[in-house]
Amino acid sequence: MTRTEIAGWGNFPKVEANVQNPKSELEGKKTHETLSNYIPRGAGRSYGDAALGAQVLDSRKMCDTIDFNLKEGIFTCQAGKMLEDVLDEIVPNGYFLPVTPGTKFVTIGGMIAADVHGKNHHIDGCFSKHLLWFRIMTANANIVTCSKTENTELFWATCGGMGLTGVILEAAFTLKSIETSKVKNRTLRCVNLDDTIEGLLQNESYTYSVAWVDCTSQEKKLGRSLLYLGEHATNSDIPDANLSQYRTKSPKLNVPFNFPSWMLNNQTASIFNALYYSKVREEDFSSIVGLDEYFYPLDVVKNWNRLYGSSGFVQYQVVIPIDKAKEGMRAILSKVAETKEKPKLAVLKLFGEQNDGWLSFPQRGIQIALDFRKNEQSFSLMNQLDDLVLKLKGRAYLAKDSRMKRSFFEAGYPKLGAFKQLLSQIDPNGKFRSLQSTRLGITMGAKNVLILGANSDIGKEIGNQFSSNGFGLMLAVRNPKNENEILFDATDFDSHASFVEGLKIVPDVIVVAFGVLPDTKESFERPNMAVDSTLVNYTGVVSILGHLSKVFAQRGSGTIIGVSSVAGDRGRGSNYIYGSAKAGMSTYLDGLRNFLVPKGVHVITVKPGFVNTKMTRDLKLPKLLTASSEQVGAEVYRAYEKKLNTVYILPVWRLIMLAVGSIPEFIFKKMNL
Ligand SMILES: Cc1cc2nc3c(=O)[nH]c(=O)nc-3n(C[C@H](O)[C@H](O)[C@H](O)COP(=O)(O)OP(=O)(O)OC[C@H]3O[C@@H](n4cnc5c(N)ncnc54)[C@H](O)[C@@H]3O)c2cc1C
Incomplete structure (x- = not known):
């Protein structure tokens, strides 16, 4: 297994993924059994996110030719074989592919999964027309042979099904005779x-x-x-x-x-x-x-x-x-x-x-x-x-x-309902999922995360982490720029009930990533400013989580993650307005966690310490004590997976805050912190 950054041909999006490269069907099966979910991948020549996910099975080492029937013009090979290599075997023998995409750097598995077309679709149709059969490993690790007469539903769901029905292992297809090259x-x-x-x-x-x-x-x-x-x-x-x-x-x-x-x-x-x-x-x-x-x-x-x-x-x-x-x-x-x-x-x-x-x-x-x-x-x-x-x-x-967008995709594919129905039978937990299938809501069992304040640097990174782990994103922001973003105003408390009612799906995870950093001296001069920031940093949190936690409690499951701050661990003169709101938020989250335990809902309090973000760009932050927003994203996801209660992004902050908390007040007063 290698951990590496991968992308499609368009180089957008890019994700960090665990890539497995099994060399045989047996190894492929073992890999399949160890992964909770993944997406098969060929040569990565699809342009977007169809072959991307947190876990990827790269099929290119399963690439043997199984049979080349020269007389009948039938080629049988493992699905990881590159088209380029197939051509090297067949063209000198007077054959060509009946349907080919505009690049030969693709695998046979990728050609089936996308049901590729060529410049001759009006005459020769898609690749599936020339496909005699394939063998596929489905979510329950069974290997099934499919053709136009055997397991036909799975055959037609797989041709064009973008790897979501299973790993195609072998295929046989007819060739086209040519006299010259x-x-x-x-x-x-x-x-x-x-x-x-x-x-x-x-x-x-x-x-x-x-x-x-x-x-x-x-x-x-x-x-x-x-x-x-x-x-x-x-x-x-x-x-x-x-x-x-x-x-x-x-x-x-x-x-x-x-x-x-x-x-x-x-x-x-x-x-x-x-x-x-x-x-x-x-x-x-x-x-x-x-x-x-x-x-x-x-x-x-x-x-x-x-x-x-x-x-x-x-x-x-x-x-x-x-x-x-x-x-x-x-x-x-x-x-x-x-x-x-x-x-x-x-x-x-x-x-x-x-x-x-x-x-x-x-x-x-x-x-x-x-x-x-x-x-x-x-x-x-x-x-x-x-x-x-x-x-x-x-x-x-x-x-x-x-x-x-999902709505555009759904309107274009009338057989999507049948496809999803089949997935719900053969892969109810979404073993096969890609970033694309999650984004478009095709995959069964995919989880969703609602990020409140999704445009903050920390919100974006947390979103990236969840997304690359197969989560669907529900992005709530103050100024939505496209249909994928949902309007959310932390201080418009009256709108919070309808915001929650209007959610198309109840998410599995909620992340509170919104907040403001008020200037302490200005807030001292203008108490209204102190109130305004506290309405965002504390009251807004209590209001929206009040509505959302009721929904989670009714359902009996879910995780709430609140990005609070180490500033709330002890009141300091330099940021007492921000710190007091964060102290309130941390205490609220801790209490909510205990309140919701019997209802099956978990609450995580995140205390990032210094983080390089837009909000802190004017501050001089000590390098060793400052995390990147990417680190916050990764640690928050780890905390979610491990079901932690309170996390400090850099462990040193736990010690620092312990030390800060134990300084007697009469000394603390003189420290000018
Ligand atoms: C320059 C260029 C020109 C192209 N021209 C055309 C064209 O003319 N016509 C056309 O139709 N397409 C065209 N394509 C797109 C390309 O043919 C398809 O995206 C094809 O699926 C890529 O194959 P791949 O092996 O790279 O698969 P990947 O990009 O790795 O994967 C594509 C999909 O196939 C699935 N998949 C891959 N292997 C397997 C497997 N063994 N089992 C199950 N699922 C699998 C993946 O999960 C993913 O959903 C072109 C692409 C490029 C870069």
């Missing part, structure tokens, strides 16, 4: 969006089609593109084509580190898009290209995701049903054209009919994929695009997602 490519210049969509629809007989759209074009040129149409070249096209040398010969480029995010800005994107569009001068241009160049052009640049900088990027990939496709694409591209944060890449593809996969993404229509830098502007734009897509009955692809 080349593709006959035809490139059409489309002058605007209508031209692009007509081009896709009128050329539906081509096996492969994809439109690269100049996403910086506007007005009359909006949606102009290069439309690529392709067929595998035959022996009659290229008589002496050598199948064994199919790999691209161009030198591998590498992006060695994260670029500063400003480098890939709107200007550089405009230049790139304009140059790309003008690289083909003819209206209709034909060429012969290699398989790598045609199917995996981006793979030539290793780590190209680093071009977006350390904050990462998001691919917004949605499909709009065919009858609304033109209207939808126009609305999306127009919205994008009028906003500041431009996507850097845009691709349109035509989809064929929806298959039987319960969470499989493609449906008859046109899909668009837009790559955005991850920042506030792009998130706000994508939220607006979601509203458009929702109205047009479209949906987003889970394999690319790291941000969509």
Whole structure:
């Protein structure tokens, strides 16, 4: 097991995870038995948080070829095998994958779990269409064989089910015969969006089609593109084509580190898009290209995701049903054209009919994929695009997602109810869960934490810790900026009852992380200021926890965590206003703990000591006695797991406060503390 930071291809979000790398099915089973919950992972090429969690089973060491039936064109392997390695075995023997994503650095397990599609969905469907069977280890550690005739429900829930039904161990799939390792490519210049969509629809007989759209074009040129149409070249096209040398010969480029995010800005994107569009001068241009160049052009640049900088990027990939496709694409591209944060890449593809996969993404229509830098502007734009897509009955692809809201996801996938129903039978405790499944409320048994004051540095870090341990987050803040945040005002006591009634779910854990640090001298001069801060730091806590603890007591379970302070352990002249409110809060929490014991509710008092936060940035804090907000997050989660009563984040503070508490008052008075 290794503890390391992992992310998807978009480099957002990133989490610290315990990663297990079993080398065999037996080891995989043992790992399965030791973990309370986890998510299977392949090559981590999904863009967002589908393969992220606190515990991860990396399948890539279970990667043997089991059988290659040359005569019938059937390949059987362990699910951790990379597509790149499958190609090395099959292409020299005259076969290719019937469906391939736009990168070969994925595993077969990942391809099944996302039910990937290629440039030929309108002809050949998703990968599941060519899948004969797979073996999967489910939550109860049973290994089940699934196909279109055996355990069919589990088969269709797993294809597109993003690893939530179990660990796919082995799979068998049919291959496509090819005569050469080349593709006959035809490139059409489309002058605007209508031209692009007509081009896709009128050329539906081509096996492969994809439109690269100049996403910086506007007005009359909006949606102009290069439309690529392709067929595998035959022996009659290229008589002496050598199948064994199919790999691209161009030198591998590498992006060695994260670029500063400003480098890939709107200007550089405009230049790139304009140059790309003008690289083909003819209206209709034909060429012969290699398989790598045609199917995996981006793979030539290793780590190209680093071009977006350390904050990462998001691919917004949605499909709009065919009858609304033109209207939808126009609305999306127009919205994008009028906003500041431009996507850097845009691709349109035509989809064929929806298959039987319960969470499989493609449906008859046109899909668009837009790559955005991850920042506030792009998130706000994508939220607006979601509203458009929702109205047009479209949906987003889970394999690319790291941000969509639960309501948007739920509206797009009509078979989600059946999927959840199946999970409640085969995995009632949510053994398989990812950050994504928790965020979108798919996983059974996932717990939720309500953070009051979620925008404080400490609140954010506590949220990160709980989230990376599989908790769903309910973020309560004074100024909500998006639909994921709930309005909460600590001093609007009259609103607290309705705040609690309005919660969509009763959380499992509540964290009180709000508070203010008043200036003592100013509060002395202006007693109203002292009252105001005390209303937040003490009365607000008593009020909101009064309502919430009743709900917990009625249910008979839950944990309340209050972030108090060492300042409450003894009154000091330099911060007596803040300290007295925190003393009240600590005593309140201690008493509440004892009161709630018989009702099955646990209360934890947290006393952080000095912490580097926005609230303390003007204070000179001694390094050795100062914790980071990350440390607070980690310690609070540990206290939750261990069911501690009172925690000092840095243990030295317990000793310090013991010593401070035992100084006789007549000496203390002279110490000017
Ligand atoms: C450059 C690029 C181009 C792409 N183009 C396309 C495209 O054209 N079409 C398309 O459909 N997708 C495309 N993708 C997305 C990619 O194909 C999918 O995200 C695929 O799932 C990644 O496989 P992986 O092995 O990296 O899986 P991961 O990213 O590691 O995991 C993806 C999902 O699969 C699950 N999973 C992985 N292994 C197993 C297993 N053994 N058992 C159970 N569940 C498992 C994980 O839990 C997770 O939910 C592209 C991605 C990139 C980076």
